[in-house]
Amino acid sequence: MSLLSIQNLDLSIHGNPILNGVSLDLAQGEIVAITGESGSGKSLTAFSVMQLLPRGTVTTGSIKLDGQEVLNAPDPEMCKLRGNDIGMVFQEPMTALNPLKNIGDQVMETILLHTNQSRDEARKRALEVLARVGLPPESYSLSRFPHELSGGQRQRVVIAMAIALRPRLLIADEPTTALDVTTQAQILELLKDLVQDFGMGLLMITHDLAVVSDMADRIVVMRSGEVVETGVTKTLFANMQHPYTRALFAASAHEVNLPKAPEADDALLIVQDAVRDYPKPRTTLFAQREYTRAVNGISFTLHKGERIGLVGESGCGKSTLTRAILGLEPLQGGSIKAFGQEVAPDMPAALRSGLQVVFQDPYGSFNPRHKVARIITEPFHLLDNPPQGLERKNRVSDALLAVGLHPDDADKYIHAFSGGQRQRIAIARALIIRPEVIIFDEAVSALDVSIRAQILDLIAELTQTHDLSYLFISHDLSVVRTITDRVLVMKNGEIVEDGATQQVFTNPSHPYTANLIAAAPTLPDVKALSNVPA
Template sequence: MSLLQIEDLNLSIHGTPVLQDVSLSIAPGQILGVIGESGSGKSMTAFAAMQLLPNGTVCSGRITLAGQDVLNMSEPELCQMRGRDVGMVFQEPMTALNPIRTIGDQVAETILIHERVSKKEALARAAEALTRAELPQDRFPLSRYPFELSGGQRQRVVIAMAIALRPKLLIADEPTTALDVTTQAQILSLLKRLVIEDQMGLMLISHDLAVVADLADDIAIMQKGRVVEAGPAATLFQTMQHPYSKALLAASAHHPDRLAEPQEQPLLTVRDVVREYRLHSNGWLGGTTTLRAVKGVSFDIKRGESLGLVGESGCGKSTLTRAILGLEPVQGGQILLDGEPVFDAKGTNRSIRRRMQVVFQDPYGSFNPRWKVRRLIAEPMYLLDQPPKGQALQDAMVEAMENVGLTADDLDKYIHEFSGGQRQRIAIARALIIKPDLIILDEAVSALDVSVRAQVLDLLADLSDRYGLTYLFISHDLSVVRSITDRVLVMQAGEIVEQGETETVFDAPQHPYTQQLIAAAPALPATDPSAELPKT
């Protein structure tokens, strides 16, 4: 017996087709992985099941949830169904949570909306839901606010909200995209445990095949609003027939070809670097303590090398990155670029700082949406003592855009007119425009679809070969680090606990923490090497 049955679903918004002949089913206690790239229709299928759709939407076909005909339900009936019969876990927990309300109140709100119970009872049940989501009250009291929690803990609060009324169906839309590998593994394990305990159905939406490969009972692959392939997870990877499915699998395990060899002399030298923060307890009038976020870190990056830096959230990766970029002072040690210090007697050495650029995780968030692309990518020029002007500036902008596979015509567009992969290419163009020696890539591909990610990694490898670029590649995605780097550093609690050639560290990790990270990383079945990357 199916819990959720979607049959021949067609959906259009203001006459534009979005879903075409979509058919899916989920039984109690079953996990269905819905895979596809951005725009494939996977999230819209989930929203259709809950009828959380924009104005101008027209649906046809049939959606049955726990015996109820969803498409023929009134809005009051749908409001009762949402939260009670079906819960939803969103991708970004910080935007799904109210920052000025306690976690206890937010979980209890779901209960108070659907049931006539006292606030005291609702809070007691909220505490129970949070405990089930592995946030016990002795460590995470109901009075906590979202900003006091880590990313993984916030996601557990969102899960607690979704399961507070023990729904029959749980929809999890990219619930682990922004999480490090160990936290991701914990969240996926938590979701599986809840499915087993409550015998609820789970629709797990993801753009990453590896995330659901070991978790889902069945997998449906979507492309352009259609289900192009579906079947049991245990056999689907061996029996794939659709070219898009094969290409998506190949893209997930893609390794760019890199021809250039690193030189022997170091470009960046980090020696015994210490970064400390002073923390105030009980407000500004209370006492202070010192947090040592980076503890005597030392390493070199050779010219032309791609060095990976991995570790869980809070290990000190971003703090170390800000110090290398001269954005935060260090309390000990030294950082040298080509033998010159990043920090001098006056603070940040600008002549050295301009030789380093950074590509951020969220390209859209790192751009001013009011500026055209030509203004955005020219921003690093202001670091120069004598920035080019007129035709020289135009030529530099055109060259940067063409280097990343875009055109001069794109200079006069706004950033919202581009896809996620194109925005990241523009971010790379901005980093390239002043021809830096070192580019720091901070989770630069973690939010991209697997095929777009593969194309961006190919682009980075090609740029490295052509211009001898040196990369510091920071990521929680170990498969990406393995595919693009020559050497890797493993960071834990502010210290480098292991380093070496990438393949050596991944094949034979020595430190228990490295072994734990690699064991937690999602694994992919064997891929078809003859498959081509999907076109975007």
């Protein structure tokens, strides 16, 4: 008998059909991955198992956990199952954790709710679970708060909460999307070990085929609320039947046709021995102030027409360096020059106009009360004589057309667009004043593989049509490899390797670079798999 059996699950919200006849099975000790693009119904399928559904939801069909029907089960019954028999790891740990509670109390909460253990016994169990997920008590006190941990450490806390009572079923919803490659590899290995050690079943939700290719026993492919293909992982990759599955695989392996970079010309951005320190909190009232060095003597030059990638683990100093380049934070040593002028928090508007940025989360950088026309014309305030009237409208239309949108989109609000369309609008905002340099800060890390392929193709096209130079910051090595000519590898605030992209990826000279490349998930060789008997 299956540990989890979903049969003919239909789901609608306020009369709008979302899921249609979804069926899948998961055995004890098995890892099943549900994959597909955003909006395919992956997460709602998982939330249906937990019965964490929005108001207005109507479901039919059957969801059985070890033979027990849980679909439309009463709340008291589901409260007993959640945390005790079913654990869930959410995509964004900061939204799953309470910022006002320390990590010890949050892991203990599940234990105290579902068992009769005393607080001391729950504390002991919390220490054991946190140590099991790689947060030993000698290094990570239970009194720490979520904001004191890195993204990977927070995700480990969420996993500890989910497995505190060794549930029979663990659901992981995009658990590694925002993590760097080495942390991602550690989290995936941890999940595999937990399945093996505890014998639980793991239902993993992801849009990244490379992540699950070497992890999942079986894959379920969803599109528009339906299961279009399912099978044993190696068999499915070797013989993909549905066109959508083949399209997903092709998008995951997408190679960008990046035009050849021109010969090194004018230096647009010069970073010379940059140093950025942050003060540590004083241990006593009159103690001498100590500092943490986030950026330590970094130097590089971005020439006109050059496309540079910046990679490294979380906490290596990428974001700090980016803020300094944008003039948002001062340096304690060295210099940063853009177009021959010193970059600083009080740098002139004319200098800022030549240096624009595209952020990881476009929705978070937009004012939802403003229409697209106003959003993408925000950089006009940097111009001495910003366009008005018809000229302004034409500039908006040209910017939208350049990123593959329609001029009529200028009159819409940002909530009317998908994630990929919002990222196009963010690029349009950066382009509208024709900057010479754009900084892409994790600009595609949260996108589906097909949308990511479209955005990368767009960036490659814009390098020709708009004569762009850019600094592309990402933890996704496969993306950096296809969209840059040169790559900088950053570790502990320093550049440890700098060279032509293909050379660095093919023959890395620094052990840290080799470790990053080895940790990055890769798609299987379909031709090789096709020769392996099922």
